[in-house]
Amino acid sequence: MKLHEYQSKRLFSEYGIPIPDGDIASTATEAVDIASGLGGKVVVKAQVLVGGRGKAGGVKIAEDGIEAGACAEKILGMDISGLTVRKVLIDEAVDIDTEIYLGITNDRLKKCPVIMASAAGGIDIEEVAADTPEMIVREHIHPFLGLKSYQTRNMAVSIKLPEHLWKKFDDICQSLHSVYKTSDATLAEINPLVVTNEGNLLAVDGKMVLDENALGRQGDLEQLRDADLETVEESEARRYGLSYVALDGDIGCMVNGAGLAMGTMDIIKYFGGEPANFLDIGGGASAEKVSAALRIILKDGRVKVLLINIFGGITRCDEVAKGVVHAIDEVGVDVPMVVRLVGTNEEEGRELLASAKLATASSLADAAQKAIALAA
Secondary structure, eight states: OEEOHHHHHHHHHHTTOOOOSEEEESSHHHHHHHHHHHOSOEEEEEOOSSSOTTTTTOEEEESSHHHHHHHHHHHTTOEETTEEOOOEEEEEOOOEEEEEEEEEEEETTTTEEEEEEESSOSSOHHHHHHHOGGGEEEEEOBTTTBOOHHHHHHHHHHTTOOGGGHHHHHHHHHHHHHHHHHTTEEEEEEEEEEEETTSOEEEOOEEEEEOGGGGGGOGGGGGGOOGGGSOHHHHHHHHTTOEEEEOSSSEEEEESSHHHHHHHHHHHHHTTOOBOEEEEOOTTOOHHHHHHHHHHHHTOTTOOEEEEEEEESSSOHHHHHHHHHHHHHHHOOOSOEEEEEEETTHHHHHHHHHHTTOEEOSSHHHHHHHHHHHHO
16 A cells, blocks of 8 residues: 655654655645745655656745746646546755655565665665665565664665765664554655755655555554555445456456465457456355445446356355355346356355346356356
């Protein structure tokens, strides 16, 4: 789950990382009030979860509150890479001497976190990695021993940070590691971490990505999710513990297990069809959960046929069948359905489907071909 810049920086601040004074505004009037309260020059920044805000005109400098309001008026409602700007961050402007990149992510090969720093801050770190990889210095963090001060000192020397800032740099690195670890993040990034003309270190931009699988133990962090990034169907699916992604086809898919769902979509494509969605009901799905999954799929008006592919292990085939029949009665399914049930209680499941006069398939290939024919 991605966090906005202002959300990331607020978390950083809670862990002792210095950030500019500022606040979030949803209207031009609020922007005027915030900027006037800060006094002096401010930066007005669009809050959308994509890069390239500056190039798109989503970051502007304002000399005072009135100008900040005018900038906010232009930015709010702007479309940046398909996302509408609904909030702007008003931050005090900073006199910058040097820009540094600092970030922590997971190194899957080393099976531990890695902290990275570069003197080429303020630009996309992927570009630096591709064009001048020697400018990025890395230190791997032992899962049990944590980040050591000698590692941050090595980075400070490598990026030619003045010696009098090494202690402050170490404090920020340690705090970034703490928020990364405590928040179950997969990325915690400051870009840029600036050296101001006064000789201080300041995180003027921030980015965090949290592990979706760990949000259940993160409490309030789940509330930071940006609802604008989800469709109504994706939001409802998440409430029921379903994995749902809308696609562009016309064959609705309900499958248990991510691997089987991918395989089902591959088979549909192989025989010339187009899946309308990815939907994994998971293991041990109840009739209520199956019914919710079908409701979500049927909200997509492009769906011409439903293909249900269930391998009954933890998920019992008769429970799935009950959910299908219940959904038909509750929602009123007006598209044809093809169901393949294999595994635990499959005979009971097929009997329930037969009583509801639903088509079944003997194999996945058979199910895909029948679904494609019905969608034609």
